[in-house]
Amino acid sequence: MGYEHILYESNAAIARLTLNRPDKLNAFTTAMHAEVRDALARTRTDGSRVLVVTGAGRGFCAGQDLADRAVAPGERRVDLGESIEKHYAPLVLALRRLPMPVIAAVNGVAAGAGANLALCCDLVIAARSASFVQAFAKIGLLPDSGGTWTLPRLVGNARALGLTMLGDKLGAAEAAEWGLIWRCVDDAEFPAAVEALATRLAAAPTLALARTKQAIYGAWERSLAAQLDLERDAQRELGASDDYAEGVAAFLAKRPPRFVGR
Ligand code: LHQ
Numbered sequence: 001m002g003y004e005h006i007l008y009e010s011n012a013a014i015a016r017l018t019l020n021r022p023d024k025l026n027a028f029t030t031a032m033h034a035e036v037r038d039a040l041a042r043t044r045t046d047g048s049r050v051l052v053v054t055g056a057g058r059g060f061c062a063g064q065d066l067a068d069r070a071v072a073p074g075e076r077r078v079d080l081g082e083s084i085e086k087h088y089a090p091l092v093l094a095l096r097r098l099p100m101p102v103i104a105a106v107n108g109v110a111a112g113a114g115a116n117l118a119l120c121c122d123l124v125i126a127a128r129s130a131s132f133v134q135a136f137a138k139i140g141l142l143p144d145s146g147g148t149w150t151l152p153r154l155v156g157n158a159r160a161l162g163l164t165m166l167g168d169k170l171g172a173a174e175a176a177e178w179g180l181i182w183r184c185v186d187d188a189e190f191p192a193a194v195e196a197l198a199t200r201l202a203a204a205p206t207l208a209l210a211r212t213k214q215a216i217y218g219a220w221e222r223s224l225a226a227q228l229d230l231e232r233d234a235q236r237e238l239g240a241s242d243d244y245a246e247g248v249a250a251f252l253a254k255r256p257p258r259f260v261g262r
Pocket of ligand 1: 027062064084088109136141
């Protein structure tokens, strides 16, 4: 599949997916969703060990393209639930279920579903000039793409409700202070910081990181006893992995490990 609305490449185990409608702050259309779906399927099979999602131009993603035919202006009977069911919910789950770390490299404004897609990634790194906007209330909607699930878990109900009911911009520095995102870095350092993070994760024990994200995301739904069982089972699996053998051998030989991701 050739892409018109995104860029995708995978080099040296680093997959890079760039939302590429800069004139519209990379807002999602139905066509863009199809391309992202295709690219994420490729990431699973092309040898990638980390995925970086970012935006072209001055924005990360402005959420749903409000002019796309999926939500034609003035059309009162449009079924937004269908758009969520077909596009946004599967995308959130695909990112969460990708068996490797996913970095959201938030280069500029992330609004609506664009903000919540960033926040469902495993590590969110943002340029200082970037911002997060829960724009939904401004157009009479509630936060989707997992926002009502992710936000209270990340920042608690007080801040989740303030952010979503007011829909004001939250700058990247404050987002990092609040624990909404992993890191905020100066704009000049942003590309190098993203590259360093991706390079480091591409050489990490991928299977262990995949099990780590699965365990942490699922922890909210399990009891401590069930979580301990899950940790036992996952550790049993990882204990038989090439990367565990390599990690221990490297530690004992006082040399850096060479992980293969399995
Ligand atoms: C856009 C958009 C946009 C189209 C900027 N659409 N053109 C799921 C299921 C189904 C349906 C509904 O929604 C959802 C989930 C959602 O995502 S709902 C939330 C949708 N997103 C928004 O409501 C955000 C709308 N955008 C904004 O509030 C602002 O553009 C932000 C705060 C993101 C950035 O503001 P500025 O930096 O001042 O940029 P701008 O407003 O001048 O935008 C630049 C261009 O991008 C402009 O186009 P133009 O041709 O006039 O230069 C905007 O119209 C276009 N654009 N967001 N979502």
